[in-house]
Amino acid sequence: MSTEHPVNPEHPVQVDTGFPGGNAVIERVEADRIVLRPDLRDTIGDWFYWCICVRGAQGRDLTVQVRRDGGPGIGVRGPAVSTDGGHHWTWLGADSVSGDEFSLTVPEHTTELRLSFGMSYTADHLERFLAANAAHGALERGLLTHSEQGRPVDLLRLGNLRGAPPRRVLLTGRHHACEMMASHVLEGLLAHVLGGDDVEARWLAEHVELVVVPFVDVDGVARGDQGKNRAPHDHARDYGPEGGLYPETRAIRQLLVNTGRFDAVLDLHCPNVAGPTNQRAYFVGSEGAENWEAVQRLAAALEEETATGPLEYRRADDLPFGTAWNGPANYLSRDGLETPLTSLDAFCADHGDIGTHAVLEFPYADAHGAEVNTATARAFGAALARALAQHLAGNGAGQG
Numbered sequence: 001m002s003t004e005h006p007v008n009p010e011h012p013v014q015v016d017t018g019f020p021g022g023n024a025v026i027e028r029v030e031a032d033r034i035v036l037r038p039d040l041r042d043t044i045g046d047w048f049y050w051c052i053c054v055r056g057a058q059g060r061d062l063t064v065q066v067r068r069d070g071g072p073g074i075g076v077r078g079p080a081v082s083t084d085g086g087h088h089w090t091w092l093g094a095d096s097v098s099g100d101e102f103s104l105t106v107p108e109h110t111t112e113l114r115l116s117f118g119m120s121y122t123a124d125h126l127e128r129f130l131a132a133n134a135a136h137g138a139l140e141r142g143l144l145t146h147s148e149q150g151r152p153v154d155l156l157r158l159g160n161l162r163g164a165p166p167r168r169v170l171l172t173g174r175h176h177a178c179e180m181m182a183s184h185v186l187e188g189l190l191a192h193v194l195g196g197d198d199v200e201a202r203w204l205a206e207h208v209e210l211v212v213v214p215f216v217d218v219d220g221v222a223r224g225d226q227g228k229n230r231a232p233h234d235h236a237r238d239y240g241p242e243g244g245l246y247p248e249t250r251a252i253r254q255l256l257v258n259t260g261r262f263d264a265v266l267d268l269h270c271p272n273v274a275g276p277t278n279q280r281a282y283f284v285g286s287e288g289a290e291n292w293e294a295v296q297r298l299a300a301a302l303e304e305e306t307a308t309g310p311l312e313y314r315r316a317d318d319l320p321f322g323t324a325w326n327g328p329a330n331y332l333s334r335d336g337l338e339t340p341l342t343s344l345d346a347f348c349a350d351h352g353d354i355g356t357h358a359v360l361e362f363p364y365a366d367a368h369g370a371e372v373n374t375a376t377a378r379a380f381g382a383a384l385a386r387a388l389a390q391h392l393a394g395n396g397a398g399q400g
């Protein structure tokens with residue numbers, strides 16, 4: 001209680017967003033109370049990502065109000081908390097939340113605290129992963145292109161990098177900058193292949209070239225943008241016939257058309273915060289029955305692989321094209337114009353030599369009652385690697 005931790009006006013709580021991934025409009029800081037709302041910047045409509053750094057709050061009982069018009073701004077397990085500068089994260093827990101506020105007691109020796117909607121994954125995390133695997137002979141770091149703001153957009157290659165590999169897969173993350181939990185899945189997948197811990201990982205390393213764009217909207221990830229519904233349209237809707245607004249998506253198109261066959265293209269996302277259908281992982285179908293059948297074969301393998309893991313994926317949760325929000329309206333421009341927009345998934349249906357292409361939504365905090373965190377997300381990524389191996393081996397000439 002505040003009687004135990006009296007407010008010291010000499011040392012006010014300081015809140016800032018001046019770090020990679022930082023996001024919030026700080027409306028008020030009053031003693032032990034912070035009022036913020038997500039910084040929407042160029043977002044059309046409303047979204048929920050925020051991430052702040054709090055200093056000078058050691059030993060205090062802190063309350064943070066997250067104001068949002070269009071839905072909750074705090075996830076189902078409360079906010080994510082980091083006491084080591086955003087490297088490691090835990091959920092504060094649902095019982096810390098009351099309405100649009102949460103409360104916590106900051107430990108006595110915690111001089112700097114990060115609080116966020118989710119478990120941040122920025123360039124710093126990728127750098128640590130790449131540094132830890134720098135000596136691995138089957139991992140190469142290349143350049144896809146440069147972003148509008150001049151940042152290098154990484155293009156990773158791992159697996160079979162000798163000449164023309166028997167199979168090739170493209171994995172993409174952060175078309176929507178804020179969707180950080182998908183990056184933990186992606187890192188878990190890559191770590192599993194590099195680790196070669198099971199027969200599927202070794203099969204992938206031997207038979208597949210994995211081509212990976214970990215941060216498609218690298219500027220948005222660094223700035224802490226929502227990215228979702230960015231005006232006039234976001235990166236995930238930038239694959240239309242008009243040619244593309246963003247250098248990253250233009251480069252991915254070229255990669256798909258010029259490289260040769262891709263046996264699978266998998267685009268990783270996180271869903272909306274609210275709604276009962278979003279506390280689970282699910283594939284989002286595009287038009288085209290033949291590809292959806294292929295996605296369902298991959299889905300069957302993933303269902304089996306996750307059945308005993310920490311996070312379950314169930315095929316029944318998928319959203320085939322034409323169900324729930326996944327209809328033609330989801331691909332109309334959000335600026336009120338009735339212009340159809342094109343996703344990477346839809347682009348794959350019409351361009352290049354591409355096998356199975358899919359969008360996978362991975363939840364922020366909860367999957368069928370199980371806790372989503374960095375460890376369980378990474379385990380899910382390993383299961384996804386095993387499912388991919390089975391899918392690709394099954395689609396081929398019996399190499400298993």
Ligand SMILES: [Zn+2]
Pocket residue numbers: 175176179228236268269270
């Ligand atoms: Zn998304």
